[in-house]
Amino acid sequence: MSLHVCLVASSRFPVAEPFMGGLEAHTHALATALLRRGHRVSVFAGAGSDPRLDVTALEVARFDSSPAARADVGSRPEQWMQEHHAYLDLMLGLASGRHGHVDVIHNNSLHHLPVAMSRSLPAPVLTTLHTPPIAWLESAAAFAAPDAQFVAVSDHLAGSWGHVVRAQTIHNGIDTTTWRPGPGGDRAVWSGRLVAEKAPHEAIDAARRAGVPLDLAGPVHDPAYVEAQVLPRLGDDVRYLGHLAAAELRDLVGRAAVAVVTPDWDEPFGLVAAEALACGTPVAAYDRGALREILTPEVGRLAPGGDVELLAEAIREARTLNRHAARRRAVDHFDVEVMVDRYEQAYHLAAGLPGAA
Known part of the structure; x- marks a missing residue:
């Protein structure tokens, strides 16, 4: 059954080669594999992402604080505010239907808002944990929707989050048709x-x-x-x-x-x-x-x-x-197709659709 999956990634880095890190590589591999299987995939990521994907840049108009605001010793850095406003705009857009009918929202970002605001969204939210516990994300879990699902990229990571959420493990996957055997060497x-x-x-x-x-x-x-x-x-x-x-x-x-x-x-x-x-x-x-x-x-x-x-x-x-x-x-x-098999099952389970294992 074909799904409309929204993949939420980092606002800091583009989902494009050469990848800045594993999270961006993971998101690109997942999006590409889901498209091959006939799903509709909307990606929300940093500006400059792969144009072959249906990408909406997670960015808002630059905000320059006034001198009075900058003088506030308790104010957040402007980059923090930019990210906050970008994710807030995305969450409000998903809640209002701006991005059309969505079957599953798959959050791969490290930001707290996709988790904290999951109760307000019209589609179930599945969050993949890519990092050990961090305060903002830990605190957001207390506000997650009752049907929110969590996945960890390893058993070790699932264990480290065990005091906060229960997460199933789905190991990251790579495209073994491009990462192919080499001859080896001396170095x-x-x-x-x-x-x-x-x-x-x-x-x-x-x-x-x-x-x-x-x-x-x-x-x-x-x-x-x-x-x-x-x-x-x-x-x-x-x-x-x-x-x-x-x-x-x-x-x-x-x-x-x-x-x-x-x-x-x-x-x-x-x-x-x-x-x-x-x-x-x-x-x-x-x-x-x-x-x-x-x-x-x-x-x-x-x-x-x-x-x-x-x-x-x-x-x-x-x-x-x-x-x-x-x-x-x-x-x-660790082939990407093994990973996508598992995620498809998780999507169907989260959405209450046939096909869940």
């Missing part, structure tokens, strides 16, 4: 946002201890951190290649001997690990958050979080793992 790869909580500097240190050259790729989100911790560590054996186009990144990961994943926090999922497996590239990672749900001993090695010496050992061992097994793990468990 390691690290990809993601260059920020302290992703700890690329520790990936550099571990790769050097392992004697494996390393390539880094991704957007710089914290210039001060990169200036202090990453750039001084670059050399002949460690290269920063910039924020690559999607096809270039896939090629880079497929030509790597091992992918290194170094979260300095409890990773809610770990999309880069699944992407690497899809390319046939084994993974060496910190044992944090959901990464042990993605990696098995056949396709990856885990080291205690922050232990660079043991991560170096994990890098050496992961290089020897079977690339075909890595690819099979991704296809069987």
Whole structure:
């Protein structure tokens, strides 16, 4: 049964390649797969999103506070107000029918309003939790509609939200027709946002201890951190290649001997690990958050979080793992079609329609 699904994403970043992060990649993969299955999909996301999707930009006219308002020491930052007004406008539009008949509103944003205002909306709201508990989102759950549904992207994340909401787990999925097996090579790869909580500097240190050259790729989100911790560590054996186009990144990961994943926090999922497996590239990672749900001993090695010496050992061992097994793990468990099967069931259940498992 064809549905009209509204996908609510982040207002900060566009849902377009090259993706700023896993949330944007997830939203794009989900929207594209739902369209292939014949659903109508309306996406609400940051300006500059993929024009091939039916996207409404989450933006409002810029608001410039008056000098008197700026002098208020208790006022919120203007960016916070811009986001608040953008999501408020969306919620009011959905409540008034501005966007037509909607079967399910699927909230992938980290903003509190889609949850807090779900009682006022004419369609059921399903929220995918992409982050550990944060105060605004926790507090919003108390106002959620009785029929509001919650999904977590990992068992680990579902557990961390257990004191607030009951969430079923649907692992994120990737398009394994584009993330395809590569030939491997001699170098390691690290990809993601260059920020302290992703700890690329520790990936550099571990790769050097392992004697494996390393390539880094991704957007710089914290210039001060990169200036202090990453750039001084670059050399002949460690290269920063910039924020690559999607096809270039896939090629880079497929030509790597091992992918290194170094979260300095409890990773809610770990999309880069699944992407690497899809390319046939084994993974060496910190044992944090959901990464042990993605990696098995056949396709990856885990080291205690922050232990660079043991991560170096994990890098050496992961290089020897079977690339075909890595690819099979991704296809069987983390393909986007597996994810969409689960979401279709959740949509039908939320909407009270036939087809729910």
